[in-house]
Amino acid sequence: GENNETTDVNENAGNNNAENNAENNENNDGEEAAEGDFSAKMVTDTGGVDDRSFNESAWEGLTTFNEDYPETEVDYIQSDDSADYQPNLNQLAREGTDITFGIGFLMLDDIRTVAEQNPEQNFALVDDEVLDGDDEPVDNVANILFAEHEGSFLTGVVAAMHTETDHVGFIGGVESPLIEKFRNGFEAGVNYVDEDIEISSQYAQDFNDPNQGQQIADSFYGNDADIIYHAAGDTGNGLFTEAIDRREGGEEVWAIGVDQDQALTEGEYSDGNVILTSMVKRVDQAVYEVAEMTMNGEFPGGETLEFDLEDQGVGIAETQDNVSDEALEAVEEYEAEILNGEIEVPQTEDELEEFLADL
Amino acid sequence: MIRDFLRSRAFGLVVPLIAVAFGLIAGAVIMLLSGNNPIDGYSGLIGGIFGDMYYFGETLRAMTPLILSGLAFAFAFRTGLLNIGVEGQVIVGWFAAVIAGISWDAPGIIHLPTALMAGALAGALWAFVPGILKAKLHVHEVIVSIMMNYIALHVVNSLIRGVFLDTGQRTAFVPDSASLSSEWLQGVTDFSRLHWGFLIALAAAVVMWFLLWKTKKGFEFRAVGFNQNASLYAGMNVSGNITSSMSISGAFAGLAGAVSGLGTYGYIEIFNTFTNLGFDGIAVALLGNSSSIGIVLSAFLFGGLSEGSGNMQAAAGVAPELVEIIIALIIFFVASSYLIRWIYKRLDSIRKGEK
Amino acid sequence: MDLFLIILYTIVPAALISATPLLLTAMGGLFSERSGVVNIGLEGLMVFGAFSGILGTLFFESLGFGMLSPWLGILTAAIIGMIFSLFHAVASISLRADQIVSGVALNILAVGLGVYITREIFDAGQTPTISARLFRQDVPLLSEIPIIGDMFFSRVYPTTWVAFLLVIVVWFVVFKTPFGLRLRSVGEHPAAADTMGINVNRMRYIGVMLSGLFGGMGGAIYAITAAGSFSGGTITGQGFMALAVLIFGKWHPFGAFGAALFFGLAQALSISAQSIPGLQDVPQVFMLILPYVVTILALAGVVGRATPPKAMNTHYEKGSR
């Protein structure tokens, strides 16, 4: 029964020194375990726990948490379709799970319903904000958001620094406000570096169609774009396929990955990797932190935690073999500008227009 | 004696039961081979179906649209048509029902029926296209309905995205006056999402049975399904019957979407892929031998297995895909009832030989 | 005119890429349905082909076969597809199951089994990405031909050309050889074939197994060229599209070739539309549904009635009429 009043998002999210917390809580933990193991579990969306994207990342967060606190119990349930979300969330709640994570904004409504039905249980939603009928936050739900636009801005910067043709591309999965954040941030980043760089962008309207991803990439590269960023799930694999293919044919093209450091699993070709960089979203870290806070009796219920550049919740991938020093310097520079508020990265179409107008 | 039994109704029930048993045994073997404990797996599965009122309610909830999409396929099948387009009809039915729910206000007694009707009508309209093309131009209904599935997906998604988007990927919620959800049903099932759509689905099963086997139209639908020439000879309107039986099939499918939209979800979201309700409906119908009772029972099996699979994974660590394998094998064994009959005859003659 | 050519240069190669797996799988369906066995299970055959193609490629990669691996992967998929199709064959031929029912079961089984095994092997719902890939190449000499060369022979996957050659082979086998004549006779009038001493069920087994072989290749080529890995979502509906291609092509190899190409073109056009002046302003949804609408229109208007093999979806028992 942790009762938290709504607190300032940033204030709370700023309190994210994971390692510090981990150490502080070693002692605490023994007591908790005596009362009964602390359990943190998650419900995946239909992508599954090994989607090489945020489900997988979230699960990594929980497993790391479990490694750090071996007395705790972590687990996940996989959803085969969106009708499963509610029963799965419910199942965990009924088991008395101390904190149940719903991964993905698709679970928004289900988590609200289940949270209302189980007011004693704690929940957290990744990628969206749960509000009740009166648009008020729900007490037993923590909301985890990411500043994807900020991370995408930085990949836009990298793309702008690397393009030889002054033409880059963006492939989106299904058009939605979330994916728009990626696109607007990216475009802002590219044009912030150089207003004259052309940006092609297209939605596949499908997260699961690599064939289409390849064809879109083909048409972008064919029209002289040399770097393409994707926020399109499996569809994005088609982008990598096309990039590899063109690389093997001697063309100097690049792809930019999303969510995880995709160069670790994708993009290899005979002479290196076609992935220039990736926009990483640290779902693992967010999940870890929220689990830890809950365990320590600091469940951020009713709050919205935005993980942004500042808390290193988003950013460019660690694999930087392909990124020029120049570009890295620029990234660092702009990152600082974002952090100190000089740059306000646009999230929506309207904000982007304003942003571009102001350049 | 054996011949009579093999032909009897009782045997008609025995076959699916044996098939289910075979399917479960095969599932157990697969679990063993992959290093899982079948007893744990199955107790998790059964717990996830009957374990408590919540799970049971969820199972009934899951089977609701499957009954309707099964009826949709079965109705067309009985009248000689292969409606592979149930999936698309479900999607447009879902969409139309939700839009009818959110776009105006009325007392529940008017609002809810209109929304349901809108769903059924949209499904019917979607099925009308392959129906009329088949009737008038002899275009193969299978391809047209496959194409209509994709068209439904893209058109509905783009309408949601462009016109009806509320937050995230979905529309606004339908108001209570257009909602099928029932606090009472949720109450007795411990907050499951069981809703009035369940009763609608059961009623629809009765309707299909009645329509096919008790009405004049049903007589004609079946006749046209079996022999168009003889039906023409007997004065029936062949192309009219093809078009209407396809549309009726689509109406069932549209209702399947409508009850999902108005009951389980309360909204429609941008679909990342197909809902699979339609494709599963094909399997439900075939497993249920395209009869109303059979469909209700096989929808229960489908709903139960897929609901229970979550618990099976949680309790015994068995991948939920196992359930799909089991379902496929059950369908296989039911379809191959010849095998079961053959084994039965063999056993019987061995027994006789010993006497 | 120039613009038109430029459009063709973009969409024709793209069309060839999407047409290839559909076409191969449709060839498989052709063998099966020409022998009288309906094959709604093409989807499942592609799924299993994609699964075994990726698995095979990964396996041969790990043995150090290098760039040969994807080809061996495709071969693996063909063989495993053939074995997997026995499920449909045994059920619908020997056990007299309804062919449609059995095909639907095959589809469900393929996804279930493919993902289940994937989980068992990789402890994940999807396989790792293959690193040995097939690459698009210019066809020597032919790509030098003006206009046509750039459209059809530049930057194509070698699998596309293998597929096209196979279409000719299929045509030859089905329409020019004794085997083909017998296969077709079994699909048209099994009793007649039986009286001519042809083993009806054996021909049908062969027909279905060939559908497994081609469907497996189709799925594998899709997975290897486009996706690079296998998961439950790799094949979503391509098998049904292949079925449509088969029917649209009136159960004829060249008809299916035309249908697959037509379909590929419509799809490629829908994707490239955004970079084509004049089409840019058309709302995307119209472009997305274009391939499907055009197919329906073509069926309704130009192509008209397609008569399936007469004995399709029937069982043959000796002496029955």
Next chain:
Amino acid sequence: MDYVIEMNNIRKEFPGIVANDNITLQVKQGEIHALLGENGAGKSTLMNVLFGLYQPEQGEIKVRGEKVDVTDPNVADRLGIGMVHQHFMLVEKFTVTENIILGSEPKSRGAIDINKARKDVKEISDRYGLRVDPDAKIEDISVGMQQRAEILKTLYRGSEILIFDEPTAALTPQEIYELMSIMRNLINEGKSIILITHKLKEIQEICDRVTVIRRGKGVGTVDVEGMTETGLAEMMVGREVTFEVQKGEAQVGETVLNLKDLVVEDARGYDIVDHLNLEVKSGEILGVAGVDGNGQTELVEALTGLREVKSGSISLNNKDITDYKPRKVTEAGVGHIPQDRHKYGLVMDFTIGENILLQQYYQKPYTNNGIMDYKKLYEKAESLIEEYDVRTASSHTLARSLSGGNQQKAIIAREVDRSPDLLIAAQPTRGLDVGAIEFIHDKLVEERDSGKAVLLVSLEMDEVLNVSDRIAVIYEGKIVEIVDAKDTDENELGLLMAGGKQEAGEAE
């Protein structure tokens, strides 16, 4: 005695029925041996046993004195046995040549050597006088040519012993005549033939000996010479059969059907019924005689609303019914026994009860306000099944499982029971045995005697001559002559059917 074929004590059972019960059949070298029996007597079964399609439970088969085990058609083929099946075993979409070579195709470099095949077919067909077009598709050629293709199939394989199962059932008189001479050719070439037919005349004309079977049992084998038709029929049925249709004078009344300048197109858009005029009066049976393909099928289809009328008019009881839909035609008082009972006459997967009410299901008392009363439907069906002696296990049996004769009886029950003013009977006795034929002919006469008009369309000259009161001869879509049945004979009819009158007219 040297028999080419000896089938001794053959027994073949099907679930619930003994189709062949201890039957013995011995065929001499070089003879045409008839096999005679009612529908369902077991003739086809016996031949399928000989051809290796069925395995007998008991009995032995000797070919040229040697005991053989015919396990499948390939064995029969090797033994030189070929069979022309009752239901054609031809692939409709294949060409004649393809059908003939199927299963033993000449090859060159892996492909079918189609040129050699065509040449071989041509050679054999010339040798036996079997005119066929080797490149024509089966679906495009006449039944007679299909028949010849069937025969060629056996000859191509070098069969010495040929089985013909009811080869003449679907042939026109000309084609039958041609077939007879082909059979004689074959005998002259040293082959032996087993012929199954229901037409006693044919047996008398061409066969040497005849084996009769009744209900699965052998009745005996006799020389044809010295046997009368009546004798054969009695042997077969086990009772006396009358061939003359018993009927009194026609009591002719008002005109019921009146066709004026009727033009109907066939599928290819050709005026196959060409300004046809015809009247049928109550109380008479008007027979339409003609060679197949002279517009009979299209005429009947136009009359019953199944085909569009291009011009001209149809009136029934002085009411114009041109272009009525089938149901309105039926309700106006027309009954129709269709030529193709499987295509139009029956829904094979419906029960026999549902089929018997196929024209009335929608009326009271079977349907009330759109709701069917199946109890009433089956009650009615059962009384008709009884009245028309339809042999079926029950009214709930699927039509598919009835024998042809009984299926036809069910159709007749349905059409006659409604007591239509005009009964159109198209080839009502095709393929039926004499008992069934007798029954159907009696029913037609009964209708006529109760003051109805009957239009009988038949390709069988005997039937037309025996049953009709007046005969209209159709040639190239026109009625070229109407004669009184009493005043004409086969010769005159044959001449008229071949267009004799027109030629005579043109010559004038």
